[in-house]
Amino acid sequence: MAKQATLQAIRGMDDVLPQGYSGEVYNSASWTALRRLYCEWVELHGFRYVETPVLESTELFKRTAGETSDIVSKEMYTFEDAGGRSLSMRPEGSASVCRAVVQHGLAASGGDLRLYYVAQMFRAERPQKGRYRQHTQLGLEIFKEADPTADAEAIAILFHFLRRLGLKQVAVQINSVGSPACRPAYREKLVAYLRQHEEKLSEDSRRRLETNPMRVLDSKAPQDAGIVAGAPVIADFLDEECAAHYAGVKAALDALEVPYEENPRLVRGLDYYSKTAFEVTCGTLEGAIKVIGGGGRFDGLIEQIGGPPTEAVGFGSSIERILLALESQGIALPQPDRPKARMAFFDDSTKIEALKLARALREAGIEVEFPYRSRSLTKMMQAANKAGVRFVVIVGGEEWGRGEVLLKDFDGGSQTAMAVGNVAAAILDSHRRSPA
RNA sequence: GCGGGUGUAGCUCAGUAGGUUAGAGCACUGGAUUGUGGUUCCAGGGGUCGCGGGUUCGAAUCCCGUCAUCCGCCCCA
Structure with missing residues (x-):
């Protein structure tokens, strides 16, 4: 009889084991402690827990994240079920929550709606430190609220959560990516500018110039740096509404004592953001995994999946990244104090x-x-x-x-x-x- | 998708001019101590050296292939 291959977990999808059985970073004690602290913290802000299925119709993510986004175009786990329907494992959280909001009419009555989740996300990328095919996001969304203080509160909740864990060197970057009303004008100017330098751009950036030009601003290719630095800035193109909103976010962040840096080239990987976009980084982590959380406003998302126009703003963070950040600073999470x-x-x-x-x-x-x-x-x-x-x-x-x-x-x-x-x-x- | 590293005990790893039955530390089990932990001492279990093929009298060691895994790039959390 042929030797049985040892069965093991799928690459990039790790077991989380009790302390003493696995590495120090991802053990189940710190895992559950972090999750519990997060739940307590956001419930203190009036958020309520939602849980949505891991699998959704593939169509949901195509309509929301955008078919040209990297996430949807090459990183989703997609397959057909026995009935021939195309299903995908969720690569991010907001689309599922929005789908649930529309399906159950959660936004139909009452005032704003505050929901949070702790959920596994799946992306078929190459695993490495701080990046996995299955990771666990801590997220929340505020619906039906156009006021910029909602954006600021979402940012502040994440920032102060991280600070309360004891993390140092936590930094917030913010930007406004405009709205469907004013972004096209900027986009036109940006494309015109980039075309002038097209032959000097990296291959990736030339491709994005066609599919999603604003992502070029986010390029890390050294050869693009100079070109990007001279590119037109969206702040100069915001219409009155977006500019006022952006100013309101900044004012509320000041009031909430959240230090931030404006980054006019901050563009998020998902296409659905409008107005506010932000990232939270930890200075004691290196490279791309410095980003331990990010989010923004996505007022058009619910409409895109067939719901009524509904404002929304939220963020996603990552248990794995936060635990790495804590580990990099030698911080241990408090454990239950029981005899x-x-x-x-x-x-x-x-x-x-x-x-x-x-x-x-x-x-x-x-x-x-x-x-x-x-x-x-x-x-x-x-x-x-x-x-x-x-x-x-x-x-x-x-x-x-x-x-x-x-x-x-x-x-x-x-x-x-x-x-x-x-x-x-x-x-x-x-x-x-x-x-x- | 691209580039590099690594696969020997549950864990961390030694072990090449190819040469008896493959080692250490930690962990585990039993005993010294059958009504008293930690420290210590003694004993013990546990490995087809990732897998397959090749070279050789002989392979953990050399060659080829393959799989797995880690790190980096792209992208993200």
């Missing part, structure tokens, strides 16, 4: 009593491991030490006969006999007095 204990018993006579006591301790908010099988006390103690718990609750036959158990505190090594009913309080008290 941890392990039960010990050395024969089956007290096993069931220990099991019942473990349950009672958990009900009291103590994290308790139960060893399932009796072994020598030495083994029980070794196991408890290895598990990293502070307390061991020893349910021995002798003490149990008197209605007592032994509480061992590894922190200091004291061991005290006490009535069964007092153990939970004793553990909680010791923990409160000197949290490990």
Whole structure:
């Protein structure tokens, strides 16, 4: 029989394992901590959680991200299902959320609508550090609000979230990419300018000149730098509405104490942005993965998928990138502050009593491991030490006969006999007095 | 899609003038200590050296192919 190839995870789609089983950066403890902190933070701003399916009709992303965008043209996982429908795994979050908003009429009544998500995104690109085929985005969207303070608040929520994690060198870049009303005029001027230098542009930029000229501004090719630097700037072409909006965003950012840098060449990879576009970078990361979050306004998106005209602004960030940023600065996320204990018993006579006591301790908010099988006390103690718990609750036959158990505190090594009913309080008290 | 690096134990890695049964540290299991952890000591389990083919008396080592993986570019979060 032929040797079976070892089954392993798909390239670029990684398992996230508990600490001690995998690399320090992506372990499930920091993963869940970051996700929990994000949820708490955005719920504090009145956002509510939405979850949309991983698979959507391919048409959705073609209509929103734009068929010429890199993401849709070459990075989507697309396939046909048994019924011949073309499905795609979501490459980004906003399109799905907008689809759900339209489908369920979430924008039909009431005032603004604030939604957030924590969701895996999929892009068939070459994996490397900080870039994966499956990554997890922290995102949010504000619908039905045209006011620039909404843009500013979205930016501020992300910025202050990162700062509260303890990250330094977090920088915000903003730009206005105009609206369908004023962008065409700029675009014309830009194309005319770029055509003058076409023969000196990189191959990619010449291609984008045809498909999506504003992306040329985003080129990293050294040979394009000089040309891009001399290109017309969109700020000079914004109409009254866009200019006023942009000014409003900046004023609100000032009020929210979000430092920012204006970058007139900032253009996002998705075609649907209007007015505000922004990126958040971390200075202790290198290259393209410096960008740990980005977003902007996409007022036309809901209309593009058949809904009523609906304003929208939001951002997407990345758990992976944030964890890399934290790691680059030696920051550990706070873990739940609970006392941890392990039960010990050395024969089956007290096993069931220990099991019942473990349950009672958990009900009291103590994290308790139960060893399932009796072994020598030495083994029980070794196991408890290895598990990293502070307390061991020893349910021995002798003490149990008197209605007592032994509480061992590894922190200091004291061991005290006490009535069964007092153990939970004793553990909680010791923990409160000197949290490990 | 393009360029480079690396594949030896669960993990991190030694191991080439080709040469007995392939090593270390950590981790794991048992014992010293059958009612008391950490430190220490002793013992043990675990590898078709990524896979396939070739050269050779002999291949982890040399050659070819292949797969996997990491890093960088493009692009993104």
